[in-house]
Amino acid sequence: MRSKQLLSLTFFLFFLNVFILKAQNIQKEKQPLSAILNTLEKKYNISFSYADKTILNKQAKLPNNNATLKDALNTLEKETHLNFELLNNRFIVIKPAKKKRSSFRVQNLDEVIISNYLTTGLTKLNDGTVTIKPEAFGILPGLIEPDVLQTIQALPGILSTDETVSNINVRGGTHDQNLILWDGIKMYQSGHFFGLISAFNPHITKKINIYKNGSSAKYGDGISSVIDMQLPNTIDNEFKTGAGVNFINADIFAKIPLSKNTELQLSTRRSVTDIIETSTYNQYFKRIFQDSDFTNNNKGANTISQNESFYFYDISAKFLFDISKTDKLRFHALNVNNRLNYEEQSTINNRPEVLNSKLWQQNTAAGITYIKDWNSQLQTTALIYVSNYDLDATNHDILNNQRLVQENEVYDGAAKIDINYTHNNQLKINGGYQFTEVGISNLEDVNNPNFRSYIKEVIRSHAVYAETNLLSYGANTKLIFGTRLNYIKKFSMLFAEPRLSFSQRFLNNFRFEILGEYKSQTTSQIIDLQNDFLGIEKRRWVLSNNTNIPVLKSKQASVGIHFKKNGFMASAETYIKKVNGITTRSQGFQNQYQFVNDTGSYEIKGIDILLNKQFNDVVSTWVSYSFSDNNYIFSNLNNGKKFPNNTNIRHAITFAGTYTFNDFKLALGVNWNSGKPTTQPAETQNQSNAIVYKSPNNSNLKDYLRTDCSATYKFNLSRTTYASIGTSVWNILNRKNIINTYHTRDNDGNINTIENESLGITPNVSFRVYF
Structure with missing residues (x-):
């Protein structure tokens, strides 16, 4: 009996061994890639997306049974010379591998x-x-x-x-x-x-x-x-498109190969708020139009109704043309637009009156880029662009028979050439030249009383820059040092802006970092009146004039240390920043300095801390904390003493986590920060219309607290098409957060407190399809 059992066991082991050897041989034999992809899709519960011609006649060996998905993809990449791009835990796009020039040194660097x-x-x-x-x-x-x-x-x-x-x-x-x-x-x-x-x-x-x-x-x-923000800049001859809709807008985009060396990228988005009114739109409408001319209808009881029409859209296009292997041409354009119209109806002297007020805001931009590869080490990029911004408002006051027209227009034209030289992986040099012409105009036109003001300023500037990028073998040390030299002809100003970035890895898991920069700018936004542009868009662009609107200059330095090991990351950065040339008109004061013109500076010192723990690409949790001490210094305000900046949020904490299971993703987060500074009226007031205030920014608003959540799910519609559905809730607890407060006097001399509220509970739902 035992001999029969032994014989049976022997035969069983023999055939098992033959089966295993046969399976291993099959695994070692090359198979059509399409068959391997089908096997992997079932094994790892994934989905591959590719053009049929991409995998045509491709063969490979079936990866080992115990291989992870990442290892399996790496093996297939080496054998097929294709690119396997993992979009998420389930969807993988297969593309032709980019050709590398033989003259380049190829090295894996831990950047x-x-x-x-x-x-x-x-x-x-x-x-x-x-x-x-x-x-x-x-x-x-x-x-x-x-x-x-x-x-x-x-x-x-x-x-x-x-x-x-x-x-x-x-x-x-x-x-x-x-x-x-x-x-x-x-x-x-x-x-x-x-x-x-x-x-x-x-x-x-x-x-x-x-x-x-x-x-x-x-x-x-x-x-x-x-x-x-950078759009795709290489032609991969792959058609790609997608479309989506949510409670605010609908959009569609497409990446269309026109030939082997041409491609067109298109995207457009439009609000659906003038077609369907959703709860999300209602919350957004309430948030944006509160405390504006549109909702503060204090023009008298005779005003009957307002019929509003609001929508927005954006359109972008990019055309890619590879003239040759070393010459590339790119055309890019964008139009961003917001439009609001509303009617006021009233009866004056027994006659019906209807007038239309409007607010239009748009930014149109277009550019041409030419890229030339002179050899494997030298590349130049030339860019010419025009960016035009226009904010136009017409506000009718029926009862006072007044029409106010306001317009803010920016014209920005620039030409830039950028030179990149790669000596090797350890040494790179970047340099270039930029010419910029910026013209900004501001118009105010009132018919009753008759008043018109039109101001236009133009600044032409030249800049040259050079930068060296040094990287040690093994990427333990990285140093980037450069300088930008600016010349403003109008003011005969010439000044240098050094930049520094240094990082050093030590003890394997630590990295020390030093960053610094000098920078400047000639454009800024001011707030003249709280009812600028119907009180909805209160900022207007202006140019420096080197007198009451100086050229803004800043200098900043920061030191940081980072640690990462086993999915845990800790980061701490401390910094100091000083900005000179700010104006009171650009800071949005709503206290005793609202109509005061002065120039000054602000200085901020702070620290940013982030702790992040990830568990097997399934759970990611983090907590961040920011502390800052931000103060103004105006020589003619507050007796020359410093006082808190309007944006001085002393403490800010975020705690959040995400959970991913296959194609389902969930996120929950809590945001808390101390309230922004505000100025309280003094206990003793005089009889004038002007309010007497305490010292500027002497108190703070109540703390801000908001809890948000979101969830998404992706699923296949076909082998090459998938969809996603998502939902989110902003401010789940519907907490009433006051984000701004100011004070006014009524006709009886009483002081009224105006409070602007944040978004209440705001749900949103989206659905997207990708082809």
């Missing part, structure tokens, strides 16, 4: 200090830059789409004191101190719905680089930050 920074699609480089890739973007609390200017507010040191993307404060600066570039073109309008939505469609944007300090010498303007 990244932190990948999946907070969520997928966010990366921090070892020069201090934070990069966002919308295509690979994961999820953040309150967001169901990668809104560019909302996303960056998840970073420590960046917030908006009034929740809008048109008022982003980076380390205490005002929004006009941010340099916003769209494919190399400077933009003067950043928001739709007058600031609640980013004006830039993220689904056609390839990459966004954010610099809080230590920016490259090639960037001029923007003394607070640089937000550099």
Whole structure:
């Protein structure tokens, strides 16, 4: 009996061994790639997207059974020379591999200090830059789409004191101190719905680089930050399109190969608010139009009704033409538009009166880029662009028979040549020249009493810059040092702006970082009256005149230390920034300094801390804390003593987490910060109309607290098509946050307190399809 059992066992082991050997041989034999992809889709519960011609006649060996998905993809990339791009945990795009010139040295360099920074699609480089890739973007609390200017507010040191993307404060600066570039073109309008939505469609944007300090010498303007949005710039002969809709807008984008060497990229977005009224629209409407001429209808009881029409849209296009392997031509254009019209009906002297008031805001930009590869080491890029911003308002007051016309227009034309020389992977040199002409005009026209004011200023500037990028073998040390030399002919001003970025890795998991920069800018925004442009858009662009509006200059230095190991990351940065040349008119005072003209400075000292723990690409949690001490110094205000900046948020804390399971993503976050400074009226008042105030910014608003959540789910519609559905809730607890307070006197001499509220509970739902 035992011999029979032994014999049976022997035969079983023999056939098992034969089966295993046969399976291994099959695994070692090359198979059609299409068959391997089908096997992997079932094994890893994933989906591949590709053009049939991409995998035609491609063969490979089936990856080992115990290989991880990442290892399997790496193996296939080596065998097929194709590019496998993992969009998320399930969807993988297969593309032809980019051809590399044989004359380049090829070396893997660890340029990244932190990948999946907070969520997928966010990366921090070892020069201090934070990069966002919308295509690979994961999820953040309150967001169901990668809104560019909302996303960056998840970073420590960046917030908006009034929740809008048109008022982003980076380390205490005002929004006009941010340099916003769209494919190399400077933009003067950043928001739709007058600031609640980013004006830039993220689904056609390839990459966004954010610099809080230590920016490259090639960037001029923007003394607070640089937000550099880049569209895809290479032709990969792959058709791609998608469309989506949510409770605010609908959009569609397409990437269309026209031939082997031409491609067209298109995107358009339009609000649906004039077609369907949603709860999201109602909350946005209430938030933006509160305390404006549109909602503050104090023109008398005879005013019967108002019929409003509001919508926004944006259109972008980019045409790519590869003239040859070494010559490339790019055409890019963008139009961003917001429009509001409303009617006022009234009966005066038994006669019906109907007048139309309007507010139009748009930024149109167009540019041409020529790229020349002289050899494997030298490349030049020439860019010519025009950016035009126009804000136009007509406000009718029926009862007083008055019509007020206001217009703010910016014309920005620039020519730039950029030179990149790569000696090797350890030494790179960048330099160039930029000519810029900026003209800004402001018009005010009143018919009763008759008054007209038109002011136009023009500044032409020249800049040359040079920068050296040094990287040690193994990428442990990186040094970028450069200088930008600016000349403003109108003021006969010549000044240098050095830039520095240094990082050093030590003890394997630590990195030490020093950043510094000098910067300047000649454009800024002022607030003349609280009812500028119907009280909805209160900022207007102006140019420096080197007298009462000086050229803004800043200097900043920061020191940071970063640690990353086993999915845990800790980061701490301390900084100091000094800005000279600010005006009271640009700071939005609503106290005793509202109508005072003076120039001064502000200085901010702070620290940004971030702790992030990731668990197997499934859970990511983080907490960030920012402390800042931001103070004004005006020689003619407050007896020359410093006082708190209007944007001085002393403490800000964010706690958030994301959870990913296959194609389901969930995010929850809590944002808290101390209230912004405000000025209280004095206990003793006089009989004049002017309010007597206590010392400026002597108190603070109540603390701000907001809880947000969001969730998305992706699913296949076919082998090459998938869809996603998402939902988000902003301010889940519907907390009433006061974001601004000011005081007025009524006709009886009483002091009234005006409070502006933040968004209440605001749900949103989106649906998208990708082809």
